[in-house]
Amino acid sequence: MSEHTVATVSELEDGDRKLIEIEGREIALFRLDGEFRAYTNWCIHQGGPACEGSITGTSDAEFDRDELQTELQWSKEGEVLNCPWHGWEYDIPTGDCLSKEGAKLPSHPVRVEDGDVVVSL
Amino acid sequence: MMSQTAAHALAETTVVDTDVHITVEEEMIAKYLEEPHRSSITDSPHPMFPSSSWDQRMGGKIDDYFSEFTGPEDIRQFQEDFQIDYPIINTFEPLGKFSQPDLAMSLMRAYNDLLLDKFLDDYDFLGLGAVATQRPEEAAAEIDRIGDNEQIVGLYLGTSGEYPPLGDPSNDPIYKAAEDHDLPIVFHGNGEEFMFDFPLHNKGFNNYFEVQSLGHPWQQMATMASVIGEGVPAKFPDLDFVFLEAGIGWVPYLMHRMNKIYRMRRSEVPLLDQSPEEYIRDRFYIGSQPLGEPNRSEDMKRMIETLGADMLMFATDYPHWDFDHLEELDKYLQHYFTEEERQKILYETPVEAFRLPFQQ
Numbered sequence: 001m002s003e004h005t006v007a008t009v010s011e012l013e014d015g016d017r018k019l020i021e022i023e024g025r026e027i028a029l030f031r032l033d034g035e036f037r038a039y040t041n042w043c044i045h046q047g048g049p050a051c052e053g054s055i056t057g058t059s060d061a062e063f064d065r066d067e068l069q070t071e072l073q074w075s076k077e078g079e080v081l082n083c084p085w086h087g088w089e090y091d092i093p094t095g096d097c098l099s100k101e102g103a104k105l106p107s108h109p110v111r112v113e114d115g116d117v118v119v120s121l
Numbered sequence: 122m123m124s125q126t127a128a129h130a131l132a133e134t135t136v137v138d139t140d141v142h143i144t145v146e147e148e149m150i151a152k153y154l155e156e157p158h159r160s161s162i163t164d165s166p167h168p169m170f171p172s173s174s175w176d177q178r179m180g181g182k183i184d185d186y187f188s189e190f191t192g193p194e195d196i197r198q199f200q201e202d203f204q205i206d207y208p209i210i211n212t213f214e215p216l217g218k219f220s221q222p223d224l225a226m227s228l229m230r231a232y233n234d235l236l237l238d239k240f241l242d243d244y245d246f247l248g249l250g251a252v253a254t255q256r257p258e259e260a261a262a263e264i265d266r267i268g269d270n271e272q273i274v275g276l277y278l279g280t281s282g283e284y285p286p287l288g289d290p291s292n293d294p295i296y297k298a299a300e301d302h303d304l305p306i307v308f309h310g311n312g313e314e315f316m317f318d319f320p321l322h323n324k325g326f327n328n329y330f331e332v333q334s335l336g337h338p339w340q341q342m343a344t345m346a347s348v349i350g351e352g353v354p355a356k357f358p359d360l361d362f363v364f365l366e367a368g369i370g371w372v373p374y375l376m377h378r379m380n381k382i383y384r385m386r387r388s389e390v391p392l393l394d395q396s397p398e399e400y401i402r403d404r405f406y407i408g409s410q411p412l413g414e415p416n417r418s419e420d421m422k423r424m425i426e427t428l429g430a431d432m433l434m435f436a437t438d439y440p441h442w443d444f445d446h447l448e449e450l451d452k453y454l455q456h457y458f459t460e461e462e463r464q465k466i467l468y469e470t471p472v473e474a475f476r477l478p479f480q481q
Binding site: 045058059060061063065068070072086087088089098099100101 | 293
């Protein structure tokens with residue numbers, strides 16, 4: 001395993017991301033709620049640049065069987081990454097794919113050390 | 122009717138036929154209607170059951186079996202001839218095509234009264250209750266009326282002439298009532314009624330070959346896409362769905378296609394918490410007829426394997442001109458599948474789908 005300093009903590013605000021290349025691999029560093037996460041820029045669907053896609057929320061729905069009414073809610077604003085090729089959704093905090101159960105973005109350990117953000121590959 | 126060998130093999134197998142139509146003549150249904158609809162059928166010159174004018178039986182090249190298939194004794198004879206132990210009978214008429222909501226509601230109740238009066242009350246037949254969707258709350262009330270009868274084992278909806286498409290939330294009272302009575306929804310495609318859903322193609326096609334090739338699968342695909350896309354299986358988690366009369370090959374195609382589109386557009390259908398394939402494999406059942414006829418028989422083996430014995434059920438569609446004899450499916454089951462798988466498809470899976478009131 002190799003360690004790489006990829007950014008300084010102050011370089012990224014909450015909601016920011018930074019694309020970097022480490023040993024020929026494209027990695028995206030995300031900052032959300034003060035936490036850093038690193039994912040390989042590779043959609044498990046067809047290998048698209050998932051980490052370059054728009055960051056949005058997504059829709060949830062609940063059905064009231066007594067009233068026969070469906071209530072739509074917008075949730076996870078700022079936490080959903082959409083692969084620009086086909087719209088597959090990923091949850092940024094966990095890397096979980098929302099479009100296919102059990103699938104995840106490949107993730108990498110991240111730690112902060114002396115104001116630097118260090119990614120392990 | 123069949124060879125000695127085939128008859129011997131079938132004699133040892135209990136067979137459920139999930140699609141048997143009784144023919145109901147206009148004078149017969151009129152007896153179960155109140156006025157003004159009774160006279161509207163018997164005394165009025167307008168065609169109550171409009172025809173698309175296609176010649177389905179090609180000038181008599183194919184015999185007419187349906188005109189005389191009107192009574193319980195005809196079903197008994199069919200059972201004997203075709204070695205069907207449990208025919209699940211329906212009144213055929215797709216009620217979605219009727220423009221007059223009053224008439225559609227009256228016909229729905231009349232068909233159910235006829236089914237009970239002529240076929241279920243004095244015999245041990247199993248039947249499907251007719252449902253018309255023009256007024257979903259009234260349809261739900263009808264399901265409440267007939268739904269606790271043990272011989273009513275499902276609810277029959279023709280998928281032609283249905284507007285809006287059947288998954289539309291306006292139909293939710295029907296699905297709720299069906300779930301309350303633990304009755305599966307049975308969607309049935311039709312050829313003659315192609316003109317109601319696809320009038321431009323009906324006008325543009327030059328022969329019935331083209332209509333028959335596309336009518337049933339287009340209707341059934343539109344229905345399955347609508348039901349899944351509107352989240353009906355998620356809204357009613359104990360409700361099951363049966364699709365009849367479009368064969369089986371369209372199911373893997375649409376199932377896999379919907380998986381792909383679901384993953385691209387998940388946020389558009391947020392009620393779904395599983396892939397379309399998971400809903401279909403868990404809760405959808407498919408009737409075999411009319412089984413496609415691949416030039417290479419192993420292609421049908423793979424198709425049957427893709428659906429699986431938990432989803433596939435046998436259907437004849439008798440007495441209609443495009444019926445399948447059991448041999449059509451059973452030749453593949455006997456050649457390529459285990460006896461356990463065969464038993465599932467011919468008996469256990471329909472017993473599960475329709476919650477049939479006897480032991481497996």
